[in-house]
Amino acid sequence: MSFIQPRTMPGVMELLPLEQVAFQRMLDTIRRNYERFGFLPVETPVMEFTKVLLTKSGGETERQVYLVHHSGSLKQDEKPELALRFDLTVPLARYVAEHERKLNFPFRRYQIQRVYRGERAQRGRFREFYQCDIDVIGKDKLDLYYDAEIPAVIYNLFRELNFGKFTIHMNHRKLLAGFFAYLGIEEAEQQMLVLREVDKIDKRGREKVMETLLAEPFSLSSATVEKLMQFLETGNGRSNSETLAALREWDIQEPRWLEGLSELEQVFHQLARLDVPDDYLRLNLAIARGLDYYTGMVYETLLDDHLKLGSVCSGGRYENLAGHYTKSKLPGVGISIGASRLFFQLMDAGLVNLGQNIVKVLVTQMDDSLADDYLQITAALRAGGINTLLHVEGGKFQKQLKAADRAGIRFALIMGGSEKEQGVVTVKDLSKGEQHQFARDAMVEGINGLING
RNA sequence: GAGGGUGUAGCUCAGUGGUAGAGCUCCGGAUUGUGGCUCCGGUGGUCGAGGGUUCAAUCCCCUUCACUCUCCCCA
Numbered sequence: 001m002s003f004i005q006p007r008t009m010p011g012v013m014e015l016l017p018l019e020q021v022a023f024q025r026m027l028d029t030i031r032r033n034y035e036r037f038g039f040l041p042v043e044t045p046v047m048e049f050t051k052v053l054l055t056k057s058g059g060e061t062e063r064q065v066y067l068v069h070h071s072g073s074l075k076q077d078e079k080p081e082l083a084l085r086f087d088l089t090v091p092l093a094r095y096v097a098e099h100e101r102k103l104n105f106p107f108r109r110y111q112i113q114r115v116y117r118g119e120r121a122q123r124g125r126f127r128e129f130y131q132c133d134i135d136v137i138g139k140d141k142l143d144l145y146y147d148a149e150i151p152a153v154i155y156n157l158f159r160e161l162n163f164g165k166f167t168i169h170m171n172h173r174k175l176l177a178g179f180f181a182y183l184g185i186e187e188a189e190q191q192m193l194v195l196r197e198v199d200k201i202d203k204r205g206r207e208k209v210m211e212t213l214l215a216e217p218f219s220l221s222s223a224t225v226e227k228l229m230q231f232l233e234t235g236n237g238r239s240n241s242e243t244l245a246a247l248r249e250w251d252i253q254e255p256r257w258l259e260g261l262s263e264l265e266q267v268f269h270q271l272a273r274l275d276v277p278d279d280y281l282r283l284n285l286a287i288a289r290g291l292d293y294y295t296g297m298v299y300e301t302l303l304d305d306h307l308k309l310g311s312v313c314s315g316g317r318y319e320n321l322a323g324h325y326t327k328s329k330l331p332g333v334g335i336s337i338g339a340s341r342l343f344f345q346l347m348d349a350g351l352v353n354l355g356q357n358i359v360k361v362l363v364t365q366m367d368d369s370l371a372d373d374y375l376q377i378t379a380a381l382r383a384g385g386i387n388t389l390l391h392v393e394g395g396k397f398q399k400q401l402k403a404a405d406r407a408g409i410r411f412a413l414i415m416g417g418s419e420k421e422q423g424v425v426t427v428k429d430l431s432k433g434e435q436h437q438f439a440r441d442a443m444v445e446g447i448n449g450l451i452n453g
Numbered sequence: 454g455a456g457g458g459u460g461u462a463g464c465u466c467a468g469u470g471g472u473a474g475a476g477c478u479c480c481g482g483a484u485u486g487u488g489g490c491u492c493c494g495g496u497g498g499u500c501g502a503g504g505g506u507u508c509a510a511u512c513c514c515c516u517u518c519a520c521u522c523u524c525c526c527c528a
Contacts, residue, residue, distance in 0.1 A: 010520075063454085064526090087528085115528085120454090122522070131528065314528080338528025366486060401488040416486055430488065 011119055011127030013340045018354045018408055023343050026161065027112060030132045030337060033157040034110035037149070039134050042109040044091040046116070050083040052094050055324040064117040084116035088133045088336070089321075096137055097325030105139040106146065112339070124348070126340050135334030137321055142331045144263055147297040147317055148270035150335055154301055154313055155276045163351060165304040166312075169284040172264050173295055173316070175247075176288065178257025179231055182250075183224050194218065195288040198232060232286045240268055243283045260296075267297060295319040299335060309345045313337045357408035360387045360451055361427075364401070365394040366416040373415060377425065377443070381413075384444030386451070405430050411447060 008014050015023060035041075047068055054065065069080040085091050088111045096107060112132045119127050134153065136146045151168045158166050180191045194213065201209050210229065213220045220228075231250075235243045244265055252258075264283065271281060287300050296317030303309055315335030322330050346352050363378045365371065374390060381388040389409065391400050404412045414426040414435075424437045427447055438446035 117527085119527085120525095121520080125527080129528065311528080336528065341528050364487090397486055398488070403488085405488045412488085414487075418486085426487095428487070433488090435487085 009127070010121040011125065013126055013129065013344055018357060019347065019352070021356065021358055022347075022352050022354055023339075026343055027130070027132070027339060029160050030157060030339065031110070031112060033153065033160060034132075034134050036156070037108075037134075037153050039108045039110035042092070042095060042111050043113060044085070044088075044095055044111070046084055046114070047082045048085055048091060048094065050079060050081055052325075053083045053085065053090055055090075064119060066116050066118055086117050087115050088113060088131050089135070089334070092133070092135060092137075093322040093330075094325055096330060097322040097328075100326060100328060105137065106142060107137040108134070109137075110134045114340075124341050124344055126344075129338060129340035132337040132339050133334060135321075135332050137330050137332040140329050140331075142317075142333065144266055145270060146333050147263070148267045148274060150297075150299060150315065150333055151267075151271055151281060152274040152276050154299065154335065155280055158301065158313070163303050163306075163346065166280065167282050167302055167304055168280060169282050169287045169300045169302060169311075170264075170267070171283070171285055171287045171298050172260040173298060174256040175260030175264065176285070178252065178254040178260055179250075181254050182252045182257065183227060185220075185224075192292065194220075194228075198228075198286055199288055201232075201286065234285055235283050240278055240281060240283045243285075244268065263296065293318045297333065306345075306349060306351075309342075309349075312342050355408050357410075358387055359389045359407065359409045361389070361411045361413050361447060362400070362404040362407070362409045363388060363390045363413045364397065364404075365391055366397055366414060367420075368394060370415060370417075370420060373420065377413065377415065377440075381444060381447065384448070386444065386447055401428075401430070411450065413443075413447075 031041075050065075050067065065086055066084040067080040068082040068084060092109065092111065096103065110133065112130065114128055115131050116128055117126075119125050121127075134150075136142065136149070138146075151170065154168050176195070177188070177191065180186070180194070185191055185194060197209055197212055197218070206229070210225055212218065213225050213228070214222060234246050238246060244261070247261055250257075268281070268283070272278065284300075287298065294316035296319075298316035299314055300311040301313040302311060313335055315333070317331070317333040319331055320329055321332045322328070343352070347354075361381055363374050363381070365374055378388050378390040391403065394400070401412055410429060410431050412428045412430060414428060415424075419425055419437075423440055425440060425443050427436045427438060427443070427450065428434070429436070429450060436446065436450065
């Protein structure tokens with residue numbers, strides 16, 4: 001008998017139970033913070049009509065879309081009617097356009113679901129992964145306040161996620177566009193290419209990037225490159241307010257520049273009022289976040305002690321969410337956390353605590369003649385809201401403790417003949433090696449005290 | 454889409470032209486009511502698959518599959 005090799009397709013993240021517990025915790029924290037800021041949950045189907053998904057078509061995304069058909073449906077040479085979503089923004093656009101009349105604007109939604117991309121397998125890169133998005137969508141216009149609120153969400157969320165110090169890097173697309181126009185680089189396409197090059201400074205080094213920009217196909221003048229670098233490095237060694245002041249000194253009259261600069265000033269002003277400490281924020285003129293549809297503020301969040309992970313949360317402002325589906329103009333601002341990649345990388349870096357089981361107590365079986373008591377104790381603990389497991393298999397007591405320890409169960413409840421006589425139970429805290437005794441009728445309170453204390 | 458790398462035990466990897474080892478894991482034990490440490494013992498591999506050279510291939514050659522990395526792009 002030959003077996004089929006049990007394996008998953010590459011590019012999916014399948015976890016062991018305790019890892020899953022840790023991952024779930026992370027998602028819970030994200031959800032809790034999103035809700036605290038008044039975002040409402042939305043879920044959309046994994047599949048959408050291909051027509052709906054591939055509106056903007058072309059380029060990288062289309063190449064990565066999984067098309068779907070069921071076994072009876074496929075007519076040869078016909079593009080399947082359905083496809084798997086590759087992000088949550090396009091489904092959101094469809095959702096908002098479809099339910100426009102029933103939604104309250106500004107519409108705030110959060111969405112934590114999996115998306116699918118036909119990626120080449122690579123470390124930390126998935127074909128199926130979680131995105132945790134929030135967006136605020138306005139009708140016709142959307143107050144700049146929301147652009148400030150976004151970093152406030154990030155700040156509160158990542159504080160609670162507790163991955164150490166982090167920095168929210170911010171930039172403004174209009175400021176960039178204005179500056180490029182000032183440099184004489186008018187075409188958006190060309191700006192994108194230059195920005196992409198600039199984005200590689202960390203990887204390739206400043207000199208290399210400058211060389212590239214001077215050479216074909218960019219062929220920028222050395223004066224232009226000089227100015228560009230000077231601009232991009234404005235924030236280096238400066239506080240955010242100093243950077244803003246330094247930008248003012250350029251004295252550029254390009255309208256987009258002025259608008260971007262003024263918006264940045266307002267956003268930083270409001271962020272201070274929202275109690276987001278300035279050292280968690282950084283006006284970084286060099287970040288440009290790929291996605292072309294951003295038109296205003298852009299955000300990237302980096303963990304200070306793990307810069308290699310890259311941005312763990314990014315997003316920005318866009319002019320019109322659902323132009324393909326409705327006449328209404330729907331500007332928005334939002335962010336996305338790639339939870340699967342983030343979790344995977346944190347696990348890789350040893351930053352995920354995998355020791356904690358959601359099961360808190362293992363009721364051990366010291367004495368077979370007390371089996372009925374163990375059943376009652378187990379039921380009582382569960383009734384008291386404590387996640388409890390009964391080690392019905394019994395066996396050597398040592399092995400029972402070992403089983404609890406290995407499973408990451410913190411407490412072992414022990415009751416042998418002597419406890420039975422005294423009407424008490426012994427609770428061993430395996431994480432500390434301490435033992436406590438509680439009266440049978442006070443054990444729930446006692447254990448809860450240990451869990452919370 | 455372009456270019457590299459690697460396939461030997463559950464995991465991480467050694468190794469030799471004469472059909473294989475280590476560490477970790479796992480299982481059992483070290484006086485029968487106390488885990489993690491230590492010690493002892495044990496399970497476990499058609500050496501990715503197919504073909505070729507050879508008396509003989511895990512090792513050499515060819516093919517293939519799988520995995521993986523970089524670029525691209527992104528979460």
